[in-house]
Structure formats: structure tokens, C-alpha cells
Amino acid sequence: xxxxxxxxxxxxxxxxxxxxxxxxxxxxxxxxxxxxxxxxxxxxxxxxxxxxxxxxxxxxxxxxxxxxxxxxxxxxxxxxxxxxxxxxxxxxxxxxxxxxxxxxxxxxxxxxxxxxxxxxxxxxxxxxxxxxxxxxxxxxxxxxxxxxxxxxxxxxxxxxxxxxxxxxxxxxxxxxxxxxxxxxxxxxxxxxxxxxxxxxxxxxxxxxxxxxxxxxxxxxxxxxxxxxxxxxxxxxxxxxxxxxxxxxxxxxxxxxxxxxxxxxxxxxxxxxxxxxxxxxxxxxxxxxxxxxxxxxxxxxxxxxxxxxxxxxxxxxxxxxxxxxxxxxxxxxxxxxxxxxxxxxxxxxxxxxxxxxxxxxxxxxxxxxxxxxxxxxxxxxxxxxxxxxxxxxxxxxxxxxxxxxxxxxxxxxxxxxxxxxxxxxxxxxxxxxxxxxxxxxxxxxxxxxxxxxxxxxxxxxxxxxxxxxxxxxxxxxxxxxxxxxxxxxxxxxxxxxxxxxxxxxxxxxxxxxxxxxxxxxxxxxxxxxxxxxxxxxxxxxxxxxxxxxxxxxxxxxxxxxxxxxxxxxxxxxxxxxxxxxxxxxxxxxxxxxxxxxxxxxxxxxxxxxxxxxxxxxxxxxxxxxxxxxxxxxxxxxxxxxxxxxxxxxxxxxxxxxxxxxxxxxxxxxxxxxxxxxxxxxxxxxxxxxxxxxxxxxxxxxxxxxxxxxxxxxxxxxxxxxxxxxxxxxxxxxxxxxxxxxxxxxxxxxxxxxxxxxxxxxxxxxxxxxxxxxxxxxxxxxxxxxxxxxxxxxxxxxxxxxxxxxxxxxxxxxxxxxxxxxxxxxxx
Ligand code: ADP
Ligand code: ZN
Ligand code: ZN
Numbered sequence: 001x002x003x004x005x006x007x008x009x010x011x012x013x014x015x016x017x018x019x020x021x022x023x024x025x026x027x028x029x030x031x032x033x034x035x036x037x038x039x040x041x042x043x044x045x046x047x048x049x050x051x052x053x054x055x056x057x058x059x060x061x062x063x064x065x066x067x068x069x070x071x072x073x074x075x076x077x078x079x080x081x082x083x084x085x086x087x088x089x090x091x092x093x094x095x096x097x098x099x100x101x102x103x104x105x106x107x108x109x110x111x112x113x114x115x116x117x118x119x120x121x122x123x124x125x126x127x128x129x130x131x132x133x134x135x136x137x138x139x140x141x142x143x144x145x146x147x148x149x150x151x152x153x154x155x156x157x158x159x160x161x162x163x164x165x166x167x168x169x170x171x172x173x174x175x176x177x178x179x180x181x182x183x184x185x186x187x188x189x190x191x192x193x194x195x196x197x198x199x200x201x202x203x204x205x206x207x208x209x210x211x212x213x214x215x216x217x218x219x220x221x222x223x224x225x226x227x228x229x230x231x232x233x234x235x236x237x238x239x240x241x242x243x244x245x246x247x248x249x250x251x252x253x254x255x256x257x258x259x260x261x262x263x264x265x266x267x268x269x270x271x272x273x274x275x276x277x278x279x280x281x282x283x284x285x286x287x288x289x290x291x292x293x294x295x296x297x298x299x300x301x302x303x304x305x306x307x308x309x310x311x312x313x314x315x316x317x318x319x320x321x322x323x324x325x326x327x328x329x330x331x332x333x334x335x336x337x338x339x340x341x342x343x344x345x346x347x348x349x350x351x352x353x354x355x356x357x358x359x360x361x362x363x364x365x366x367x368x369x370x371x372x373x374x375x376x377x378x379x380x381x382x383x384x385x386x387x388x389x390x391x392x393x394x395x396x397x398x399x400x401x402x403x404x405x406x407x408x409x410x411x412x413x414x415x416x417x418x419x420x421x422x423x424x425x426x427x428x429x430x431x432x433x434x435x436x437x438x439x440x441x442x443x444x445x446x447x448x449x450x451x452x453x454x455x456x457x458x459x460x461x462x463x464x465x466x467x468x469x470x471x472x473x474x475x476x477x478x479x480x481x482x483x484x485x486x487x488x489x490x491x492x493x494x495x496x497x498x499x500x501x502x503x504x505x506x507x508x509x510x511x512x513x514x515x516x517x518x519x520x521x522x523x524x525x526x527x528x529x530x531x532x533x534x535x536x537x538x539x540x541x542x543x544x545x546x547x548x549x550x551x552x553x554x555x556x557x558x559x560x561x562x563x564x565x566x567x568x569x570x571x572x573x574x575x576x577x578x579x580x581x582x583x584x585x586x587x588x589x590x591x592x593x594x595x596x597x598x599x600x601x602x603x604x605x606x607x608x609x610x611x612x613x614x615x616x617x618x619x620x621x622x623x624x625x626x627x628x629x630x631x632x633x634x635x636x637x638x639x640x641x642x643x644x645x646x647x648x649x650x651x652x653x654x655x656x657x658x659x660x661x662x663x664x665x666x667x668x669x670x671x672x673x674x675x676x677x678x679x680x681x682x683x684x685x686x687x688x689x690x691x692x693x694x695x696x697x698x699x700x701x702x703x704x705x706x707x708x709x710x711x712x713x714x715x716x717x718x719x720x721x722x723x724x725x726x727x728x729x730x731x732x733x734x735x736x737x738x739x740x741x742x743x744x745x746x747x748x749x750x751x752x753x754x755x756x757x758x759x760x761x762x763x764x765x766x767x768x769x770x771x772x773x774x775x776x777x778x779x780x781x782x783x784x785x786x787x788x789x790x791x792x793x794x795x796x797x798x799x800x801x802x803x804x805x806x807x808x809x810x811x812x813x814x815x816x817x818x819x820x821x822x823x824x825x826x
Contacts, residue, residue, distance in 0.1 A: 014031060020054075022107060025107075043089075045079045089401075146169075205237060206240060207231075291467070292320050300331050307442075310436070316471060318475060340405060342408070342411065367393030386403045423817060478649070480673060483502065485694045486694055505688065515629055517650070559771065560770060562768055601627065605631060605633035646679060647680060651691040724765070726821070732799060733787075736751065747815060751811070755787070
């Protein structure tokens with residue numbers, strides 16, 4: 001038979017595979033004849049890389065090798081195994097991950113792995129064993145033949161993991177005769193997931209084949225009759241386990257019924273539903289306020305037109321943004337398109353999940369970080385199959401396989417948890433905008449305190465600007481007041497953690513049977529110097545960020561440009577001798593409060609307790625139920641939660657946040673205070689916010705207490721422009737890690753030289769190398785280089801050229817990570 005010309009052209013001979021390792025390249029494998037029909041782009045395969053078998057993702061199939069390739073055809077290895085019949089990756093997700101890999105200079109394989117639910121990616125191992133045919137034919141082989149040795153080993157000791165087997169026969173690579181044994185069916189190769197991979201869950205069930213009334217037919221035993229009755233009562237089908245229990249019968253009764261053709265056995269697919277037993281809130285259709293209506297109409301317009309648009313929805317906390325998102329999502333579904341809502345890690349509370357489930361029922365899939373792998377897999381599968389059309393999730397849900405995506409909502413778009421802080425570094429908000437553009441969808445960025453970048457784009461007209469200026473029912477926002485700790489210090493003649501004003505307010509709040517949140521804005525690692533008399537910290541003369549104190553050699557260091565100076569013994573600003581290192585921990589603060597208010601029930605939440613997730617959730621629930629009077633915690637308490645009985649929020653040390661050596665320190669502090677103010681007085685009771693600071697005239701604090709976003713923006717954007725920070729320049733951060741500090745410095749310097757060489761047009765400013773803010777982490781020494789440029793394209797060209805030269809010179813690229821658009825400069 002002669003195959004038609006066209007199909008011979010399209011028969012896949014080679015596969016390009018992205019493998020999740022640190023190398024930014026694709027690998028080519030030959031598609032064996034047996035797989036040519038079923039292999040698809042987007043499926044996972046097992047391939048050999050070096051001596052290891054690894055799972056990879058097919059990103060392209062080729063009828064022949066590309067011309068000009070350096071590959072030698074005879075050296076190309078076969079794809080070992082095809083792992084999927086239905087590709088888990090849609091063409092949209094492949095496209096998007098390709099963009100992410102490109103833009104963030106990340107290995108495509110790593111991005112693909114991040115895009116799929118954990119569990120589907122379990123590591124796979126190969127085992128080999130002897131077949132029956134092998135056992136028969138072993139005697140026909142010569143004893144000194146390698147094949148004979150291998151077969152006897154398998155016969156005597158049973159199944160082997162491939163690498164263990166190779167070790168045993170003293171071979172470092174797969175010997176040529178192994179595939180021959182396999183081709184002759186003398187041995188068998190199997191793929192096993194090391195950690196059991198997550199898949200759909202099934203259970204045995206039976207179904208009636210004939211109609212009702214059969215249980216009373218003659219010839220039935222009593223047990224058979226009971227079984228048939230129970231089945232009929234349950235609509236004709238039931239899991240085997242339930243049937244044996246309810247009808248009080250043994251398995252053999254069911255076997256007989258099957259044999260007699262009365263019932264048939266089938267595999268029932270179970271759905272692991274994270275909200276199976278949750279009680280859901282009511283979903284009254286609220287009559288929208290006129291501001292909400294205007295916002296909704298602006299979203300609906302491009303949605304109905306099928307056009308790409310990005311809108312910034314700027315609304316104070318409690319202004320009804322979520323209601324607008326919900327109705328816009330309903331609108332997308334009515335237009336027969338899918339929808340996605342991304343939320344920051346911390347705010348994907350049980351409350352929000354239930355609220356959305358109540359609205360969208362089975363149409364919604366929820367990706368929650370405390371789901372089991374099984375639940376996550378099932379939720380993902382329902383989207384992939386098109387059974388669910390809406391997804392609610394955190395960062396990685398941006399890659400969810402939503403069909404015909406029409407709308408993406410990003411709540412709290414300024415939140416830094418949208419940035420993945422490990423490879424592949426990507427920003428879910430920016431990725432979502434690109435996804436929307438590719439799929440002609442609408443993006444709504446929602447926030448009470450938009451990021452400087454997003455507001456800047458709204459100003460320039462790149463995004464459409466929508467506003468909800470007032471709280472629903474005109475509930476007042478909490479008043480924020482600054483407490484000047486310099487005065488408190490002067491009064492007490494020694495540094496104190498709590499001002500009298502804040503202590504008094506805590507007592508009063510408790511007396512009124514209302515609740516308090518005490519917030520410590522401190523991350524526990526940054527040491528810096530602050531003057532208790534004038535409130536100034538000491539900044540870098542070049543970078544305008546706070547210098548970090550290094551205790552070991554009593555120096556102050558800039559983590560951007562490596563400027564160093566000796567720690568002074570008196571304040572350079574006011575000559576006071578009361579300069580001080582900042583930092584109290586949540587535990588000490590909790591202790592202090594317990595002593596001061598023995599009758600109060602006090603709870604604590606911080607990073608340590610967050611690791612113990614159950615305890616963390618229980619504390620929040622207890623606080624919500626009123627079983628805790630006062631909650632102490634870090635900034636994670638500032639976001640999202642809605643506790644109507646909280647009327648006092650105290651911020652103990654806002655200065656620690658202001659002084660972080662990060663150009664976004666002021667922006668973060670402004671956002672924090674605005675969010676905190678949104679926590680107090682959510683219900684009908686008025687709220688009060690007290691902020692302790694040594695720096696009451698700082699512009700971020702002034703504008704935050706006045707609730708003046710615009711005032712803050714205008715001032716901050718000027719700084720960014722003057723000092724050359726985003727959104728006016730593109731940033732990249734190169735981090736060098738090494739166990740040996742001298743090596744780390746040498747590598748960083750070498751890299752810097754290559755960068756300087758590639759920067760011949762002076763398109764970039766290259767700062768550093770300087771020690772990273774965590775100069776030593778997990779026993780590795782860390783040096784960083786910061787690169788700024790007004791041209792993103794030129795910046796990438798410079799970095800790519802320098803990295804290439806570095807690798808060609810034998811540099812260890814494994815020791816280097818590159819972050820494009822870094823968010824957390826810490
Ligand atoms: P945000 O997301 O901006 O913080 P929400 O959408 O959660 O605000 O709304 C705050 C509160 O106001 C919620 O309890 C919500 O049910 C209620 N709400 C929102 N819109 C309306 C409306 N149009 N009429 C009455 N209540 C509303
Ligand atoms: Zn001073
Ligand atoms: Zn500096």
C-alpha cells in the first residue's frame with residue numbers, strides 16, 4: 001500500500017522535548033514507529049538524558065530534522081515511553097509557557113512542570129524483569145554471553161530498578177544488548193512512579209441490567225433478593241462496598257448476579273471534591289450601586305466584543321469589588337466563555353471558596369494550597385475536560401486549562417505573592433495579561449492600593465481606569481493615627497515596645513468586648529540603625545535605600561551598589577547617641593502582652609505558625625468566633641481577613657518596613673497601612689488604627705493616614721523617575737551562590753566583566769557585585785548584580801551575551817540565577 005504524499009509529510013519522526021532541568025534548551029528524540037499514531041504535542045514522555053530516564057514534555061513534532069541542525073541522526077535516541085494518551089497541555093498553555101520561558105529566561109521544561117498540578121509530575125523509574133519467554137530461552141544462550149549473565153541475574157533475583165541493575169552488572173550506561181533482549185521479548189521494561197503519581201480515583205460498582213420487579217422472580221435466594229432491592233432503591237447502581245454492607249451480603253452473591261446477567265460491574269470514577277461537605281452561603285443578587293454598575297459595564301463591553309482589554313478597578317476595601325468580579329464572571333459564562341479569578345496566597349480563605357462555589361456550583365474548580373494532591377488533580381481534570389469553566393486559585397492557576405477563556409480577575413493585583421520566588425521566576429499578573437492578549441480576553445486588576453506600575457499604566461491610558469470611591473452603605477473607613485515614638489522615648493528615657501496610647505486603647509477595646517489585632521511589620525532578618533531621637537535611618541548615598549548593619553565587622557553595607565561605611569557611634573543627622581538596632585519578634589511581643597493583660601485571651605500568627613497550617617487556620621477560626629480577644633502577628637494579618645468585631649489595629653513598628661533595603665519599601669508600607677485600616681471597623685462598629693513610628697513625617701505614612709493614594713503616587717513616582725527605578729526602567733537581578741565565599745566573589749566579578757563587555761552601547765547600568773541582603777543562606781554565600789536599563793530588549797541582549805560568554809569560558813551557570821523584573825529585592 002502506498003501512503004498518500006501529504007500524510008507521509010506529516011508523520012512525526014522526531015519529537016522536541018522540554019525537560020525540567022536548569023538548561024535552557026530543547027532535546028530531540030526519535031519517535032519509534034509504534035508511537036507515531038498516538039503521539040501528540042503536549043503529552044509527556046519518558047526519555048533518556050545522560051544515564052538517567054526523565055519525564056519531559058513534547059513541545060513539537062517534526063517530520064524530519066530541521067535543516068542546519070548540528071544533530072547527527074544516528075545518535076538520536078528513541079522516545080522510551082509515551083505517558084499520556086490525551087495531552088495534559090493544551091496549545092494555549094503551551095503557548096503561554098513558551099512566552100514565560102522566553103521572557104523570564106527560564107527553562108521551558110521547568111515552566112511546564114510549574115504549570116501542571118503537583119502529583120501529575122511524580123518522578124518515574126524504570127524496572128526490568130525477565131519474561132516467560134526469557135526464562136525458556138535462557139538456556140539457548142552461551143554462558144559467557146553478557147545476555148546470559150543478565151538474564152540469570154533477573155531470573156534469580158527478580159525485578160530490578162534499571163540503575164541498580166546496571167550497577168550490579170558493572171556498567172555505567174545501558175549496554176547495546178539490553179534493547180535487543182527487549183526487542184526479542186526476553187525481558188520486559190516497566191515504568192513506575194516512585195512516589196505514586198496522582199490519577200483519577202475509581203471504585204468498583206454494579207448496575208442493574210433489567211427493570212424493577214426482578215427480585216421477586218422465582219429462583220432468587222434471600223440474599224440475592226436483598227441485593228436487588230437495595231440496588232433498586234438506589235436508582236439501580238451502587239458501589240460494591242456499599243451494596244455488600246447495606247444488603248448484608250457477601251461478594252459471592254454479587255458474583256452470582258453478574259454471572260446470571262442481572263447486574264453488570266463497572267468502574268465508577270470518584271471525584272475528590274474539596275468542598276463536598278461544606279455549607280454554602282446564600283447568593284442574593286445584590287442591586288449594584290451606580291459606581292459598581294459603571295465598572296461592570298466597562299468590563300462587559302470588551303467581553304461582549306471578544307476584545308483584549310486590561311482594566312484597573314481601584315476601590316477601597318469594602319467598596320464592593322468582589323461583587324463586580326462575580327457578576328462579570330457570570331457574564332462571561334453567559335457568553336459561553338470561561339473565567340479565572342486569581343487571589344493572593346493568604347486570601348484564598350474557606351470563606352471566599354464557599355462564596356464562589358455557591359455562585360458557580362460545579363462549574364468552578366478551586367486550586368487551594370491546602371488541597372490534597374488527589375483533590376487538586378481532580379479539580380484540574382474537570383477544567384481540562386471542560387466540565388468546569390471557572391477557576392479560582394493562587395499564582396499557578398494562571399496556567400489552568402480553562403476553555404475559551406474570556407475573563408481574568410486578579411484581586412489585590414499589587415500583592416507580591418503573585419511573584420514566584422524560585423525558578424521559574426514569573427509574575428502571575430503579568431503572565432495573565434499576556435495570556436488574555438493571546439486569547440482575546442479581558443483582564444480586571446483589582447486593588448485598594450494599586451501597584452505603582454499598574455496605576456502608571458492606567459495614567460498613560462494603557463489600562464482603562466475604573467473606580468469605586470466609597471465603601472458600600474457609606475461605612476466609614478477606619479481612622480489611622482500616628483504615634484510619635486520619639487516623644488514616647490523622651491518620656492520614658494528608654495526604648496519601649498508599646499506606647500501608653502496603644503496600651504490604653506487595647507484595654508478599652510477589651511472592656512467593650514471588642515477585638516484587637518497587633519501587627520509587627522518585621523521580617524526578622526534585616527538589621528539596620530535607627531536614631532531614637534530624630535527617627536532617621538542611614539541611607540546609601542548612591543541608591544537611597546537603607547544601609548544594612550553587619551554585626552560581625554560593625555559596618556553598614558548597601559546591597560545594591562556595595563557602598564560601605566563604618567557604623568557611626570552617634571546619629572549623623574542630630575548627633576544623638578541613641579542610635580539603635582531595630583527588631584522585636586512576635587514571640588517577645590506576645591509574652592509582653594500576656595504579662596500586661598493577664599485576663600485577655602491572646603493568639604499569635606507568624607511565619608513559624610503558618611508552617612503548621614492546621615494550627616494557623618484554627619487560630620483564625622477561633623479569632624473569628626470570638627474565642628480570642630487579641631491576635632498578634634506579622635504582616636500576613638493585614639490582608640484579606642474580615643473580622644467584623646475588630647475595632648482596633650495597632651502597628652508596633654512600621655519603621656522596620658520603611659527601612660528595608662528595597663526601593664519598594666515606601667510603597668509596601670503605604671499598602672500595608674491602607675490594608676490594615678481596611679481590617680478595622682468592617683462591621684457596624686467604627687474602627688481605630690494606631691501606628692507607632694519614629695518617623696511620623698515620612699511621606700508614605702502621611703499619605704497613608706490621610707488615605708490619599710493619589711498624593712502618595714505622585715510623590716513616589718517622582719522618586720522612581722529621578723532614581724531610575726521601575727516603571728521607568730527594566731530591572732534584572734543576577735544572583736551568584738557558592739559554598740566558598742571567595743568563589744562566589746570571583747564568579748560574580750567574572751560575570752560582571754562579561755556584562756560590562758557586552759554593554760558596549762551603554763544601554764545598561766550595572767550595579768555590584770554586592771553581597772545579597774541574605775549574604776549567607778543555607779550555607780551558601782550570595783553575591784548579586786543589579787542591572788537597569790531603559791530598553792528591556794537591549795538589557796536582555798546584554799545579559800544573554802554575557803551569560804553565553806560566561807558558559808563558554810567554562811563558568812558554572814548552575815550557581816547563577818537570573819531574575820527578570822525582580823519584585824522582592826530582599
Ligand atoms: P471588596 O471586595 O471591595 O472588599 P465586597 O465586594 O466584599 O468588597 O463588598 C463588601 C461588602 O458589601 C460585602 O459584605 C458585600 O456583600 C456587600 N456588598 C457589595 N455590593 C453590594 C451592593 N451593591 N449592595 C449591598 N451590599 C453590597
Ligand atoms: Zn538622629
Ligand atoms: Zn547603594
